[in-house]
Amino acid sequence: MPEHTRIAVIGGGMAGCAAARELTAAGKEVVLFESADGLGGRARSWRRPEIEPEVGINLMCASMYSTMWGMIREYGLEGELEKISSNLLVSDGTVVAPLPSDSIPALLRYRHVRLRDRLAFLYSSMREMMVNGRTGRIDLFDPERLADFDDGTTATEYGRSLMSHRGFDYMLRSQIEGFWNFDCDGVSVSHARAMLATMGGAEFFVFREGMQVLAERNAADARVLLRHEVSEVRLEHGRVVVSAQGEGGEAGGEFDAVVVAVPAPIAAKVVASLPREAVGDRMRDYLEGQEYEPALSMSYLVDADALPPETHIMAGGAEDPPIRNMITYPRRVRGADGTVRDRLLVFAYPGRAVTRRLLGRGPEEQYATVTPLLSRLWPGFPRDPEPFQVAERPYGFPIPSPGRYRASVAATRDQRPPVVFAGDHFSSPTTEAAMRSGIRAARGILGTS
Ligand SMILES: Cc1cc2nc3c(=O)[nH]c(=O)nc-3n(C[C@H](O)[C@H](O)[C@H](O)COP(=O)(O)OP(=O)(O)OC[C@H]3O[C@@H](n4cnc5c(N)ncnc54)[C@H](O)[C@@H]3O)c2cc1C
Structure with missing residues (x-):
């Protein structure tokens, strides 16, 4: 050249x-x-001067993002990062149970599935981590290393070969679909295996300014x-x-x-x-x-104690739920009179059908439809939350x-x-x-x- x-x-x-x-x-x-x-x-995020610290859309970077971490260090952006807890809750619509990825004893207490499934999940995660993750044979971010495992089967077929249907639906499916919103029945086995191999014990961060x-x-x-x-x-x-x-x-x-x-x-x-x-x-x-699976991110401000802070709440089960997941962030909000209140910024993502129905319909209709559905994921969700912002991503997640x-x-x-x-x-x-x-x-x- x-x-x-x-x-x-x-x-x-x-x-x-x-x-x-x-x-x-x-x-x-x-x-x-x-x-x-x-x-x-x-x-991309957005700014609202009355909210501190700013976060906009909740894009997380994880401890295993090696390329991104290299850049963060090179640019001296460590101070831009805010570590968030990796609290993960799975809801069946009535009961919301913690599914921890960083504590084996806590994982063994996960209450949505039988002990046999919890052990199977733990065993498969450890095996993927030791045999494929740590050795670099599989890598969630490298297509070459995902291709080797991409044998035509689906994440669902793989999950069900390891544990019961309910075990898969309330452990692996809820996490894959909770992060990406696509349907495990149409997703490569590589994706499920790579997730098991890399996500255990991961730490998560957000950029303060996006x-x-x-x-x-x-x-x-x-x-x-x-x-x-x-x-x-x-x-x-x-x-x-x-x-x-x-x-x-x-x-x-x-x-x-x-x-x-x-x-x-x-x-x-x-x-x-x-x-x-x-x-x-x-x-x-x-x-x-x-x-692509489109994404509709609807955010709300609610009282600080309305939901647990820094928590990812996901729907369990095989169905496409009305609300797929929520993520909560503590924020300080300055009112018109200058007073500052602690509040929670909650991002809610509808399931696939609701998202497709609401894309392009405008915030009024989107909030009117989604707000009454929120209690289906978190039964105690406030009835009258304050709408904050809508972000539409027609090309949300490539499947x-x-x-x-x-x-x-x-x-x-x-x-x-x-x-x-x-x-x-x-x-x-x-x-x-x-x-x-x-x-x-x-x-x-x-x-x-
Ligand atoms: C709701 C949601 C939450 C997510 N959360 C996370 C997360 O927490 N952590 C994580 O790691 N990933 C997350 N992701 C995934 C992540 O955002 C994407 O994988 C990544 O940002 C894709 O980057 P890209 O550059 O490939 O594509 P894009 O971000 O789509 O970039 C393409 C760019 O091209 C521009 N463009 C399009 N058409 C044209 C044109 N004709 N001419 C000029 N410009 C054009 C677009 O405006 C855009 O800026 C999330 C995705 C969504 C939708």
Whole structure:
């Protein structure tokens, strides 16, 4: 590649910004196109001056996010992090029971399932951790290491081979679906095994000002064009031409290479007119075939003692529940008269059917529908909580269906510069996996992978 390579990155989420960092660190000129008015994508938060500490949407980073931790240390962002407890409660609609991941005796007291299932869960977790997790054979953030286990079976089939149906529904299913909201019946076994192998004993943190601070640092040396939506990538005389709509009208330009780091269906559209030599059939089929579970995050302010603080409450059972999970954060809220009150900020995520029904319907209808459902997950939820904010993510969680990790590896191996792809849809829907995919894509362009 020529010395002064000019590279476009499309998408300023965690994947695109990590790619930008890798490319600018190698001395490349990078222009990053982002359709929203800020960086961070699905990991982006928001600010409300009267709330302290600010958190916006509750994106967690975990102790095993090794790439992210490396960046946090390098940028000196440790002070931005707030450790949160990993309290996990599982609700059957009536009884809410703790399911601890960091204490074996407490796990053995988990009351929703029989002792035989608790022992089976413990044994399978330890085995996955020792045999596959610690040895690095499986890695929740690395598609290559997930592909080896992706034998076509589902997380549900795997879970039910280890324990009773109820054991699976109230232990493993509730955690996988509680974190990602997709249906274990259509999710690869690799995802379940990797979760068992990596999550035991994990510690969780949130960024005080939101995780986008990391995206912003990663893109600091790129030329960032916010509110620039890319509509097409073409090849002309060996150069990559990016067409975008900015506030001032048509924008874009010519580049030597491009990293396309947007959700898969958008990526497929943007590169639709490229010839097969630039984007092969395998990658094209892959991008077109990816499906997403949308996410609707509804938050509320309630009295400080209304629910336990710093707690993840998840629905148990095999059904798609009306409310899938809630996460609670203590916050200080300054009133109009200057007085400060301790309150709880509660994020509630409806189940799949309710989410799909409510997307795009506006906060009034969303709150009117969701608020009365909250007591189905937490029986004592206040009747009149104060609505705080709604965040819609139509491309919430890319679904790792059985065989998806294998297909991801095959498609990625086939891709060649000047057009490469990144995003969490190649791996698990986590910020760590998204960033690693961005780095991998950038290295593909740099020839250092
Ligand atoms: C509700 C929810 C909670 C989550 N919680 C966690 C968590 O606690 N911990 C965790 O690790 N992960 C969590 N995740 C997953 C995590 O947010 C994602 O895996 C990750 O942020 C994906 O990053 P990405 O860069 O691949 O994609 P995105 O974040 O989707 O980035 C793509 C970017 O491209 C932009 N874009 C789209 N189209 C165009 C276009 N045509 N032109 C220009 N720009 C475009 C978008 O605006 C966006 O900024 C959560 C996800 C959701 C939905």
